[in-house]
Amino acid sequence: MSKQKVQDLLVMHTMNLDEIIEDEHLTAEAIAEEVGIARNTISQYLNELVKEGFAFKVKSRPAYFFAKSVFEENFFPIEKEVFDNFVDLESVQMQSKASPFIAFIGSNASMKQAIEQIKSCVHYPNIGLPFMLYGDTGVGKSLLARLTRDYCEMKGLIEPNAPFIELNCAQYFHNQELLSSILFGYKKGAFTGADEDRIGLLEASDGGVLFLDECHRLGPESQEKLFTFLDNGSFSRLGENNKVRHAKVRIIFATTENIKESFLRTFLRRIPITIGIPSLNSRTKHELSEFIFSFFVAEAEKLDRELYISSWLINRLMSIKYEDNVGELKNTIKFMCASAYSRHPADSSLLINSEVIESELLQKFLAIKEIDDIDKKEVRITKDSKLTDFISKSSPEIKLIRETFERFSEYLSAYKNESNSKEFLKTQLAREANTVIDIIVNTERDDHAKTGVQFLATTMKELVNYVENMNYIRIKGNFIIALSHYFYARGNFLSEFPILDSATSEELATFTKDNLEVEEKVVTALLELIETRLDSTLSIEEKMLITYYLKSLNLEVKKTNTRAVILSHGFSTASSIADAVNRFLDEHIFESFDMPFDVPVEKVEEKMIQYVRSNDCGKGLILLVDMGSLLVLGKKLVEYTDGPVLVINNVTTPQALFVGEMLKKGTDIELIGPKIMENLKTSYDVNYPVYEKEAMILTVSQSGLGGAEQLKTFIDSSKPVGSDFIVEAIELSYLEKYGKNNSLFKQYDVKGIIGTTDPSIPDIPYISLEDLISGVGEKPSIDVFNFLSTEELKQFNDALIKNLSIDRLVSAITILDVKRVTEYIDQFIHQLERQLNINLSNAQKALLYVHIAGAVERLIRNIETLTYTIENQSPERRKAVSVIADSISMIEQAYNISIPQDELQYLYDILF
Numbered sequence: 017m018s019k020q021k022v023q024d025l026l027v028m029h030t031m032n033l034d035e036i037i038e039d040e041h042l043t044a045e046a047i048a049e050e051v052g053i054a055r056n057t058i059s060q061y062l063n064e065l066v067k068e069g070f071a072f073k074v075k076s077r078p079a080y081f082f083a084k085s086v087f088e089e090n091f092f093p094i095e096k097e098v099f100d101n102f103v104d105l106e107s108v109q110m111q112s113k114a115s116p117f118i119a120f121i122g123s124n125a126s127m128k129q130a131i132e133q134i135k136s137c138v139h140y141p142n143i144g145l146p147f148m149l150y151g152d153t154g155v156g157k158s159l160l161a162r163l164t165r166d167y168c169e170m171k172g173l174i175e176p177n178a179p180f181i182e183l184n185c186a187q188y189f190h191n192q193e194l195l196s197s198i199l200f201g202y203k204k205g206a207f208t209g210a211d212e213d214r215i216g217l218l219e220a221s222d223g224g225v226l227f228l229d230e231c232h233r234l235g236p237e238s239q240e241k242l243f244t245f246l247d248n249g250s251f252s253r254l255g256e257n258n259k260v261r262h263a264k265v266r267i268i269f270a271t272t273e274n275i276k277e278s279f280l281r282t283f284l285r286r287i288p289i290t291i292g293i294p295s296l297n298s299r300t301k302h303e304l305s306e307f308i309f310s311f312f313v314a315e316a317e318k319l320d321r322e323l324y325i326s327s328w329l330i331n332r333l334m335s336i337k338y339e340d341n342v343g344e345l346k347n348t349i350k351f352m353c354a355s356a357y358s359r360h361p362a363d364s365s366l367l368i369n370s371e372v373i374e375s376e377l378l379q380k381f382l383a384i385k386e387i388d389d390i391d392k393k394e395v396r397i398t399k400d401s402k403l404t405d406f407i408s409k410s411s412p413e414i415k416l417i418r419e420t421f422e423r424f425s426e427y428l429s430a431y432k433n434e435s436n437s438k439e440f441l442k443t444q445l446a447r448e449a450n451t452v453i454d455i456i457v458n459t460e461r462d463d464h465a466k467t468g469v470q471f472l473a474t475t476m477k478e479l480v481n482y483v484e485n486m487n488y489i490r491i492k493g494n495f496i497i498a499l500s501h502y503f504y505a506r507g508n509f510l511s512e513f514p515i516l517d518s519a520t521s522e523e524l525a526t527f528t529k530d531n532l533e534v535e536e537k538v539v540t541a542l543l544e545l546i547e548t549r550l551d552s553t554l555s556i557e558e559k560m561l562i563t564y565y566l567k568s569l570n571l572e573v574k575k576t577n578t579r580a581v582i583l584s585h586g587f588s589t590a591s592s593i594a595d596a597v598n599r600f601l602d603e604h605i606f607e608s609f610d611m612p613f614d615v616p617v618e619k620v621e622e623k624m625i626q627y628v629r630s631n632d633c634g635k636g637l638i639l640l641v642d643m644g645s646l647l648v649l650g651k652k653l654v655e656y657t658d659g660p661v662l663v664i665n666n667v668t669t670p671q672a673l674f675v676g677e678m679l680k681k682g683t684d685i686e687l688i689g690p691k692i693m694e695n696l697k698t699s700y701d702v703n704y705p706v707y708e709k710e711a712m713i714l715t716v717s718q719s720g721l722g723g724a725e726q727l728k729t730f731i732d733s734s735k736p737v738g739s740d741f742i743v744e745a746i747e748l749s750y751l752e753k754y755g756k757n758n759s760l761f762k763q764y765d766v767k768g769i770i771g772t773t774d775p776s777i778p779d780i781p782y783i784s785l786e787d788l789i790s791g792v793g794e795k796p797s798i799d800v801f802n803f804l805s806t807e808e809l810k811q812f813n814d815a816l817i818k819n820l821s822i823d824r825l826v827s828a829i830t831i832l833d834v835k836r837v838t839e840y841i842d843q844f845i846h847q848l849e850r851q852l853n854i855n856l857s858n859a860q861k862a863l864l865y866v867h868i869a870g871a872v873e874r875l876i877r878n879i880e881t882l883t884y885t886i887e888n889q890s891p892e893r894r895k896a897v898s899v900i901a902d903s904i905s906m907i908e909q910a911y912n913i914s915i916p917q918d919e920l921q922y923l924y925d926i927l928f
């Protein structure tokens with residue numbers, strides 16, 4: 017947790033740098049102060065981050081630390097971890113130039129891995145490793161070879177101006193002897209027409225790079241000669257049998273053919289690395305638009321004209337297939353611009369539209385149907401245009417992500433000026449994140465991409481399962497698939513991923529940490545694994561997106577809310593009991609402290625106080641101890657926590673198991689002591705914190721805890737500003753069974769219950785959701801909320817009205833597509849009103865929306881359904897229920913579910 021914080025702060029402060037200065041925020045001292053942990057620990061974290069490649073360090077006094085990727089984005093590439101001083105760092109700046117591969121479109125996305133492979137090859141000692149580029153014609157093999165040469169020069173691997181020689185072997189296919197002589201050179205008289213000695217391309221490219229394009233056209237003889245050269249750097253010119261020559265040449269091969277079929281095996285063995293370049297048609301839309309845009313900019317520059325390109329034309333350029341790949345696209349654009357120029361050479365701006373297209377292409381364009389030319393505006397391109405002016409229009413993912421983060425900021429501000437509640441903020445952010453990831457998951461992908469996603473999914477599954485087990489959680493929904501799609505796609509939008517301003521980012525991060533404790537912890541752990549495995553680093557914003565996405569999936573935490581600790585004397589007594597029980601119950605229920613035999617009670621007390629302070633024990637703490645004298649701990653500890661503390665003596669494994677099982681079942685802490693007494697002879701002491709009890713409203717639902725929680729969200733989001741009552745969802749059956757004999761009633765001043773069924777607790781007023789909704793605006797639910805002032809009550813009612821919007825209510829209840837489900841329920845209500853000749857009140861309608869949406873979801877997810885049996889139905893009732901069944905069948909068909917009788921009866925009671 018704290019290391020993550022250090023990491024975040026490092027990113028933030030590095031991001032805030034306008035120039036490279038000794039900014040004191042970037043020292044261990046300052047960060048220690050910000051995080052509130054000892055400087056030594058922070059130093060250790062920082063040095064670990066340096067080792068992990070996340071940060072680099074300037075070893076001045078004091079030392080300064082920078083987040084590497086952020087620094088590189090804003091300043092220049094950093095290739096070592098530690099600099100002696102700032103002068104040392106600045107000297108890197110002098111030498112550093114942007115990598116030539118930046119010019120290669122896709123270098124950050126589809127081509128990233130290929131370029132990494134090339135870099136590894138060229139950095140191999142001596143003259144690097146030869147490698148083979150393969151891919152269809154026009155995919156960029158020659159350009160990549162040329163850029164590789166420039167990269168070698170930039171890195172000092174070859175001399176400046178070292179040669180780059182390109183040979184297209186296909187040109188000499190029919191004359192292998194000529195091809196061989198061109199490659200290796202010849203001696204005068206070696207063959208007819210060899211009038212003088214000639215050096216070959218191998219010698220000519222000595223010290224530089226030789227690019228052998230279409231190398232599958234090399235005959236077996238040339239291949240053999242070449243592999244001798246690859247083995248030991250030696251060769252002979254033709255006709256020069258006894259002279260061995262040497263050259264240091266980095267060779268790059270390229271082919272459009274199937275590698276395995278076109279080469280001698282012995283030859284291929286000498287070329288260990290083969291790098292595939294995907295066809296243009298298999299690249300993402302985003303990358304395609306990058307090509308289109310860049311080529312237009314290049315033309316604008318060459319012609320020194322502004323270009324206005326019709327959206328009609330761009331949309332079609334985006335939609336056709338390019339057999340000859342990038343080369344074809346580039347030529348197409350060149351041709352269109354040239355054609356526009358030749359028509360109006362004197363104009364300072366050229367219009368590129370359907371008129372400048374040659375007929376063959378026009379036919380191709382016209383054959384495409386169903387393009388939405390929504391954006392009718394032309395795109396203006398000048399030689400100074402930036403990619404983002406253009407791309408953002410055509411990359412739906414990044415547009416969506418950007419809008420999402422704008423809304424993140426808006427929701428956060430609304431929460432800060434108290435117009436929205438905490439619950440509302442959490443739910444909204446989760447919903448937003450869910451929408452984005454959902455869209456990324458549902459993006460159409462070609463087969464190549466699908467394989468990529470599947471491949472990632474194998475790794476993700478392993479990592480997600482590991483994190484689930486480590487944290488005693490189960491992640492619902494298709495998290496693994498969603499993450500795989502996300503990681504597959506992120507290369508496409510990474511460079512434009514929005515960055516929140518540092519204040520917002522920090523506030524959101526703090527909010528997330530405080531309120532999504534588990535999700536945050538899980539995502540941090542998971543991303544650490546993913547980052548190492550996939551060698552990628554995620555920004556704070558990306559992490560936030562994934563954290564809220566996880567929130568939207570409703571993580572199932574296997575850990576009980578009440579904390580439980582085993583305290584026992586002996587070297588490992590406590591830990592072995594805890595370990596055995598946790599394993600047996602498959603949940604991390606017990607923590608343990610082993611104590612030396614001679615430890616004084618005060619020391620134990622101190623240790624436990626520390627534990628209570630750093631762990632939220634608000635839901636209660638159970639201590640299993642091995643000595644009666646430790647029973648006093650409860651009285652002391654309760655001063656430091658908001659929850660009850662139960663101390664049970666005579667800890668043994670069976671006892672811990674007994675307690676663990678009760679905790680797992682959610683048994684209230686209040687009941688655990690007596691139950692233990694009944695079953696195992698022991699003593700216990702339970703203590704409740706003494707303070708003024710806070711007001712609490714309980715929510716219950718016939719449909720289970722899930723429903724109660726949805727109700728809680730509804731009430732929470734309507735709470736009047738400044739009122740500090742707590743809303744808690746509770747299982748109806750539990751409340752009915754135990755009534756007030758429940759720790760909530762001891763800890764809180766329970767003011768009332770809202771729900772779908774009255775649990776009939778003496779002296780605790782109840783209001784049904786239905787009455788709450790129908791009373792809105794007129795008859796405030798006085799009994800339950802009589803502790804609110806008139807003004808607060810008014811605010812509350814107003815907020816309830818506001819929040820009563822059907823969409824909001826329904827979306828608080830279900831993960832279904834709100835629009836779709838409400839449309840169906842709408843139809844259902846209309847049909848009912850017609851057939852039964854009734855007019856439903858708004859409150860009834862609201863209830864129907866809420867209830868049906870919840871029921872559909874429960875049925876789809878196959879979780880607890882309602883039990884609601886009516887005996888002795890009147891004939892009218894029976895008739896109406898059959899009309900309800902009839903009308904609802906359309907919802908059954910839409911969701912492929914079957915609505916049970918009990919639900920129909922319940923609906924009847926809502927209606928009448």
Ligand SMILES: Nc1ncnc2c1ncn2[C@@H]1O[C@H](COP(=O)(O)OP(=O)(O)OP(=O)(O)O)[C@@H](O)[C@H]1O
Pocket residue numbers: 119120121122151152153154155156157158159160229272342343344346
């Ligand atoms: N990723 C890219 N970024 C920028 N331009 C590219 C890219 N890929 C290809 N091009 C351009 O497309 C054209 C065709 O590329 P190139 O000649 O390198 O393809 P190739 O694979 O070598 O084709 P062939 O097999 O026919 O020789 C060139 O003008 C090149 O500059």
